Amino acid sequence: xxxxxxxxxxxxxxxxxxERLRRMKDECGKLSRRNExxxxxxxxxxxxxxxxAVIYPEDKQHVPQAIYISLSFALKDIDHSLKNCPGCTHDGxxxxxxxxxxxxxxxxxxxxRYYYMADKHRKLGK
Numbered sequence: 001x002x003x004x005x006x007x008x009x010x011x012x013x014x015x016x017x018x019e020r021l022r023r024m025k026d027e028c029g030k031l032s033r034r035n036e037x038x039x040x041x042x043x044x045x046x047x048x049x050x051x052x053a054v055i056y057p058e059d060k061q062h063v064p065q066a067i068y069i070s071l072s073f074a075l076k077d078i079d080h081s082l083k084n085c086p087g088c089t090h091d092g093x094x095x096x097x098x099x100x101x102x103x104x105x106x107x108x109x110x111x112x113r114y115y116y117m118a119d120k121h122r123k124l125g126k
Contacts, residue, residue, distance in 0.1 A: 006042050011049055018042045022056065060103035068104050071120060072114035 006014060019037040021122055025031050031039065047054045063071060075098050082088045095115055 001010050006038065006045050011046075014042060014046055014049065018046060022058070025058075033084055055100055057103075061101060063104050064100045065105040068111055070107055071102070073117075075113050076117075 004016065018039065021031065021035055021042065025039070031077060043054060043056070045057075075094065077089070079094050082094070095112065098115070099108055099111070
């Protein structure tokens, strides 16, 4: 596959090449610069071909335990803004996307507890 360009690959072949590079990275601990660029470019092409975000576990943004509460509250504020904005459809998927993008040191249920906490209880944190 090295002789083919990533752009010329079918969707299945592109996903297979990304998986091959990810597996190689897991086994060896790191990739050459060329293969790192190839992996990054492959993920970008896959995102464009699918027309959707593609987030692999290693791409998740790590959130330290010290700030997950404030991050949960901030996201809920964004959710409230979207809900109250005319023309925006509130579909309730923001928390799911939040958990897909970020990796937490605490359980997802703990993050959900603070995300769904009533505004009057925020100051108390209960």
